[in-house]
Amino acid sequence: MTSRQETFAKVADQIEPFNKKQVPLTDATSFAGDLEWDSLTVMDFVAAVEDEFDILITMNMQAEIETIGQLVDTIEKLSKPA
Amino acid sequence: MTDASQTPDSVALTDVLPNPTPRDLLSKFDGLIAERQALLDTGVRDPFAIVMEEVLSPTLAIIKGRKTILLGTYNYMGMTFDPDVVAAGKYALDKFGAGTTGSRVLNGTYQGHRECEDALREFYDMESAIVFSTGYQANLGVISTLCAKGDYIILDADSHASIYDGCWLGNAEVVRFRHNSVEDLDKRLGRLPVEAGKLVVLEGVYSMLGDIAPLKEMVAVAKKHGAMILCDEAHGMGFFGEHGRGVFEEAGVADDIDFVVGTFSKSVGTVGGFCVSNHPKFEVMRLVTRPYVFTASLPPSVVATAAASIRKLMHAGDKREHLWKNSRRLHQGLRDLGYTLGTPTAQSAIIAVMMPDQAITVATWQALLERGLYVNMARPPATPAGTFLLRCSLCAEHTDEQVTEILATFAAAGRATGVIPQA
Numbered sequence: 001m002t003s004r005q006e007t008f009a010k011v012a013d014q015i016e017p018f019n020k021k022q023v024p025l026t027d028a029t030s031f032a033g034d035l036e037w038d039s040l041t042v043m044d045f046v047a048a049v050e051d052e053f054d055i056l057i058t059m060n061m062q063a064e065i066e067t068i069g070q071l072v073d074t075i076e077k078l079s080k081p082a
Numbered sequence: 083m084t085d086a087s088q089t090p091d092s093v094a095l096t097d098v099l100p101n102p103t104p105r106d107l108l109s110k111f112d113g114l115i116a117e118r119q120a121l122l123d124t125g126v127r128d129p130f131a132i133v134m135e136e137v138l139s140p141t142l143a144i145i146k147g148r149k150t151i152l153l154g155t156y157n158y159m160g161m162t163f164d165p166d167v168v169a170a171g172k173y174a175l176d177k178f179g180a181g182t183t184g185s186r187v188l189n190g191t192y193q194g195h196r197e198c199e200d201a202l203r204e205f206y207d208m209e210s211a212i213v214f215s216t217g218y219q220a221n222l223g224v225i226s227t228l229c230a231k232g233d234y235i236i237l238d239a240d241s242h243a244s245i246y247d248g249c250w251l252g253n254a255e256v257v258r259f260r261h262n263s264v265e266d267l268d269k270r271l272g273r274l275p276v277e278a279g280k281l282v283v284l285e286g287v288y289s290m291l292g293d294i295a296p297l298k299e300m301v302a303v304a305k306k307h308g309a310m311i312l313c314d315e316a317h318g319m320g321f322f323g324e325h326g327r328g329v330f331e332e333a334g335v336a337d338d339i340d341f342v343v344g345t346f347s348k349s350v351g352t353v354g355g356f357c358v359s360n361h362p363k364f365e366v367m368r369l370v371t372r373p374y375v376f377t378a379s380l381p382p383s384v385v386a387t388a389a390a391s392i393r394k395l396m397h398a399g400d401k402r403e404h405l406w407k408n409s410r411r412l413h414q415g416l417r418d419l420g421y422t423l424g425t426p427t428a429q430s431a432i433i434a435v436m437m438p439d440q441a442i443t444v445a446t447w448q449a450l451l452e453r454g455l456y457v458n459m460a461r462p463p464a465t466p467a468g469t470f471l472l473r474c475s476l477c478a479e480h481t482d483e484q485v486t487e488i489l490a491t492f493a494a495a496g497r498a499t500g501v502i503p504q505a
Contacts, residue, residue, distance in 0.1 A: 040468055056273045059256040
């Protein structure tokens with residue numbers, strides 16, 4: 001498993017408790033459109049992801065992230081040791 | 083070379099442009115319009131279109147011809163009809179006119195604005211005070227100006243809209259922590275670059291549920307990570323702490339708060355906003371804060387009423403005590419009736435009555451109004467965690483008899499709509 005695949009799997013685990021409709025998860029799955037999350041769900045989820053990866057996803061970054069693939073890429077970038 | 087130069091002269095613009103009918107920019111609100119109409123079609127009164135036909139006192143108004151007790155005004159200290167405050171306003175109106183027609187930095191600073199800032203400096207025992215035209219603009223201006231590109235703003239998830247909007251107006255990075263969680267704040271601060279500029283934004287009282295922040299612990303964590311701290315005391319000024327300065331005074335952290343933001347539209351009883359600070363360079367904010375520079379200053383009558391009110395609030399111990407008594411009594415009484423409240427005890431002068439859904443919230447709100455009691459109805463997205471609630475805010479001028487009447491009204495209305503058990 002590549003690092004990106006591992007990250008995707010961890011993100012999928014974090015999505016599970018919020019995936020009420022059991023939407024299948026791919027890179028293209030969107031949070032607002034496919035998962036139909038409201039802003040409060042997004043906030044809880046982001047906090048969970050931040051704690052899982054020990055990173056910060058600022059609200060400025062969140063505004064640019066629409067799909068799971070974009071989130072995984074962002075996490076990959078943020079998790080790389082500086 | 084542009085495309086236009088290659089377009090043959092014989093082709094008219096109408097041949098290449100799509101249908102010129104403009105897209106209706108208001109259509110994005112169609113969902114909300116339909117939801118509101120569906121609600122009104124059930125026969126209820128619009129909770130967001132109340133008109134006060136007459137206002138008799140800080141606690142009484144005429145709504146649709148009916149005398150109504152006001153329990154949703156944030157008029158905590160009942161200063162709106164204080165004779166000294168009203169007299170100060172009338173005098174300034176006669177002497178200085180209806181408005182300044184100018185910015186604070188041009189022709190809009192009168193003697194009264196200076197006296198109002200003097201009153202604030204004394205009230206807070208701080209070096210500097212800057213008065214803005216509203217509390218919203220105070221947060222908008224101070225937060226957006228303090229934090230520039232590359233700086234970090236760390237805010238509570240339940241922060242007021244003016245704090246969020248202050249973040250959007252600037253270019254700083256914005257990080258949220260879970261409401262009132264000291265641990266969450268600590269973790270997030272720990273993940274930020276050590277050398278970056280950081281502002282932690284806290285509120286003394288959170289206005290939706292009326293809960294207070296654990297400021298002592300939060301301030302300690304923010305200091306540990308080298309952050310500056312701004313505390314919004316909109317709902318704490320007047321009746322928390324020895325001098326009524328706010329929750330930060332009661333928590334004993336006055337020396338560690340860098341900026342206190344507040345409003346004149348609650349305990350002070352008029353309109354306006356302010357920021358006070360001991361920072362030696364704070365006065366430069368007058369030159370660089372756009373919501374301070376590019377708007378007209380408050381009318382002379384308003385700053386005169388604010389200054390008179392602030393000076394009276396310094397010595398309002400009896401009123402404070404009565405306000406706390408009212409709040410504790412209403413909190414206990416509502417719990418005894420079977421209502422679910424936003425806080426386990428009365429933490430502030432706001433008491434939030436939790437409701438199951440929109441329909442029963444509106445029905446209960448209307449049942450209260452028909453029985454002569456006005457409270458605020460609050461719904462998402464203003465409320466945290468998607469909750470519906472009836473928000474009550476007490477006033478030091480509510481008499482013991484009025485609190486008794488308020489509880490009787492809540493009993494009758496709640497039983498009528500079934501939100502509490504029958505007696």
